[in-house]
Amino acid sequence: MRKSIATVCLSGTLTEKLTAAARAGFDGVEIFENDLLASPLAPEEIAARTADLGLRIDLYQPMRDIEAVPEELFARNLRRARHKFELMRRLGADTVLVCSSVCEQAVDDDALAAEQLGRLADLAQESGIRVAYEALAWGRHVSTYDHAWRIVEAADHPALGTCLDSFHILSRGSDPKGVEDIPGDKIFFLQLADAPLMAMDVLQWSRHYRCFPGQGGFDVAGLLRHVLNAGYDGPLSLEVFNDVFRQADAGRTALDGMRSLLALEENAGVSPLPAPVIPSGVAFAELATSDPEPVGELLTALGFTRTARHHGKPVDLWAQGEARVLVNAGTVGRRTDTTLAAVGLETADPAASARRAEALLAPALPKHRTAQDVPLESIAAPDGTEVLFCATGRPELPSWTDDFAATAESAGATALTIDHLALTQPWHHFDESVLFHRTVLGLSPHDTVELADPYGLFRSRALSAPSDGPRLVLNLAPSPEEGGETRARHVAFAVDDIVAAVHRFRAAGAALLRVPANYYDDLEARFDFAEGELETYRELGILYDRDERGGEFRHCYTETVGHVFFEFVQRSGGYAGFGAANAPIRLAAQRR
Ligand SMILES: O=C(O)c1ccc(O)c(O)c1
Numbered sequence: 001m002r003k004s005i006a007t008v009c010l011s012g013t014l015t016e017k018l019t020a021a022a023r024a025g026f027d028g029v030e031i032f033e034n035d036l037l038a039s040p041l042a043p044e045e046i047a048a049r050t051a052d053l054g055l056r057i058d059l060y061q062p063m064r065d066i067e068a069v070p071e072e073l074f075a076r077n078l079r080r081a082r083h084k085f086e087l088m089r090r091l092g093a094d095t096v097l098v099c100s101s102v103c104e105q106a107v108d109d110d111a112l113a114a115e116q117l118g119r120l121a122d123l124a125q126e127s128g129i130r131v132a133y134e135a136l137a138w139g140r141h142v143s144t145y146d147h148a149w150r151i152v153e154a155a156d157h158p159a160l161g162t163c164l165d166s167f168h169i170l171s172r173g174s175d176p177k178g179v180e181d182i183p184g185d186k187i188f189f190l191q192l193a194d195a196p197l198m199a200m201d202v203l204q205w206s207r208h209y210r211c212f213p214g215q216g217g218f219d220v221a222g223l224l225r226h227v228l229n230a231g232y233d234g235p236l237s238l239e240v241f242n243d244v245f246r247q248a249d250a251g252r253t254a255l256d257g258m259r260s261l262l263a264l265e266e267n268a269g270v271s272p273l274p275a276p277v278i279p280s281g282v283a284f285a286e287l288a289t290s291d292p293e294p295v296g297e298l299l300t301a302l303g304f305t306r307t308a309r310h311h312g313k314p315v316d317l318w319a320q321g322e323a324r325v326l327v328n329a330g331t332v333g334r335r336t337d338t339t340l341a342a343v344g345l346e347t348a349d350p351a352a353s354a355r356r357a358e359a360l361l362a363p364a365l366p367k368h369r370t371a372q373d374v375p376l377e378s379i380a381a382p383d384g385t386e387v388l389f390c391a392t393g394r395p396e397l398p399s400w401t402d403d404f405a406a407t408a409e410s411a412g413a414t415a416l417t418i419d420h421l422a423l424t425q426p427w428h429h430f431d432e433s434v435l436f437h438r439t440v441l442g443l444s445p446h447d448t449v450e451l452a453d454p455y456g457l458f459r460s461r462a463l464s465a466p467s468d469g470p471r472l473v474l475n476l477a478p479s480p481e482e483g484g485e486t487r488a489r490h491v492a493f494a495v496d497d498i499v500a501a502v503h504r505f506r507a508a509g510a511a512l513l514r515v516p517a518n519y520y521d522d523l524e525a526r527f528d529f530a531e532g533e534l535e536t537y538r539e540l541g542i543l544y545d546r547d548e549r550g551g552e553f554r555h556c557y558t559e560t561v562g563h564v565f566f567e568f569v570q571r572s573g574g575y576a577g578f579g580a581a582n583a584p585i586r587l588a589a590q591r592r
């Protein structure tokens with residue numbers, strides 16, 4: 001279907017917004033009045049620029065406070081509309097959005113609203129313009145889509161239809177099924193937005209927290225199915241008011257929006273994408289560093305063995321059980337600090353994984369990191385992390401392991417696995433990143449966790465495969481200074497017995513994060529422990545969490561090397577979280 005985006009979704013000047021929309025592949029735009037008013041370009045120049053970019057102006061908006069007012073005021077409103085219709089002629093826009101009135105003088109009189117909207121439509125029709133009437137969720141007398149439709153139906157005018165907006169419909173909890181009672185050709189326009197589920201004033205919710213479909217908690221795909229069943233065949237148009245998007249790079253936001261619409265069309269059964277190949281595990285985590293020594297020392301103390309070396313580059317493979325960490329020192333001069341730069345994910349079909357990623361506009365990275373290397377499908381995640389699609393142990397497919405020659409047997413007796421990878425995100429790409437991993441990799445997001453932290457708000461959202469597969473935790477940590485420890489990312493390993501593991505680490509000289517005594521006093525107040533158990537945790541710096549069903553989580557952290565640290569976790573009783581409640585304790589300890 002045609003895809004459009006409202007200029008209000010994007011940051012920057014009108015020209016920047018139009019350029020970003022065109023580059024992301026949109027067919028059209030909604031021009032938001034404020035963007036036009038602030039532009040130095042004449043309407044004819046905007047029309048020419050838009051056409052040059054291959055975009056159509058699908059909607060001009062909004063026109064406010066028109067209907068159900070005393071006649072004298074309505075006459076002034078018609079005069080205002082005449083000006084706007086002239087502007088639209090110069091712009092080459094043929095559909096205008098009229099929001100349900102919020103003005104004090106408006107009266108609760110559907111017949112008057114219908115009569116006046118009919119007269120507005122008469123005037124519009126003379127200029128070849130169509131009026132799309134939208135119920136704002138906070139409209140003074142008209143706040144639901146079915147009410148707006150009843151008024152449009154009563155006016156019965158060919159130039160008057162309704163505009164459906166998923167936010168206004170779903171935020172009020174209206175039953176979207178009723179959309180199917182509206183004739184498709186009377187739905188003049190469809191605006192799509194999602195939002196996190198929040199208990200707050202609907203106007204504030206709409207103006208600050210909307211997000212792209214798939215990023216919030218509404219069933220936007222379900223609504224779209226009803227709208228299509230009604231027979232609507234106009235554009236799918238994103239209309240998102242979001243404080244973060246307003247500050248982010250317009251080109252990236254536009255791509256994020258396009259990815260959201262592609263996934264929405266897939267969900268609503270409009271047009272399929274190559275099916276997701278849900279990764280089955282983590283092949284490796286790759287650290288990039290110009291100083292491999294401290295990481296190597298830490299890994300050694302944690303029981304890892306350097307088992308293999310890349311044939312052509314200074315990349316070492318460290319292993320313990322099923323847990324594999326690559327330490328890539330081939331980036332000297334480009335990066336100084338140690339970072340978690342790449343992730344290898346196991347997939348049953350790397351080529352199919354790459355096809356889906358490409359269909360969802362993920363930037364593909366070169367298959368050959370160097371000419372001698374085994375070709376591997378890989379993409380860049382929004383935060384720049386390289387994601388490689390791996391098929392380990394499949395002789396018929398090229399494997400990343402073919403680039404490595406064994407140097408030693410793994411001495412580690414422990415059956416370690418990678419439990420999860422925690423990827424700290426730039427604040428303005430958090431929602432983009434969640435949508436990316438959800439759609440491209442087919443992972444399912446958990447609920448967002450938000451906690452007060454000494455320096456601001458800590459936000460975290462995990463994504464995991466439905467069954468046993470990789471778990472990613474996207475974290476957004478406040479930072480007292482640019483960069484610093486809060487940017488650090490980590491690799492978490494699962495162990496069967498964390499107390500035994502910490503004793504071994506300590507004996508081997510590994511530096512573990514120290515946890516304040518106050519934390520343990522609080523644990524004692526909150527939970528019952530076996531005799532001596534809490535003392536052990538206090539002594540060893542082990543953190544603890546318990547879920548509602550009695551599932552338990554014990555974990556500890558190493559000190560940070562560059563921008564990386566390691567976590568060890570012991571899960572029991574079906575605990576499925578990540579100890580997020582303990583994150584502020586960890587962040588505070590890391591800052592000391
Ligand atoms: O917040 C508003 O005023 C506003 C304006 C136009 C719209 O289409 C809308 O959904 C909301």
Ligand SMILES: [Mg+2]
Pocket residue numbers: 134165191239
């Ligand atoms: Mg709207």
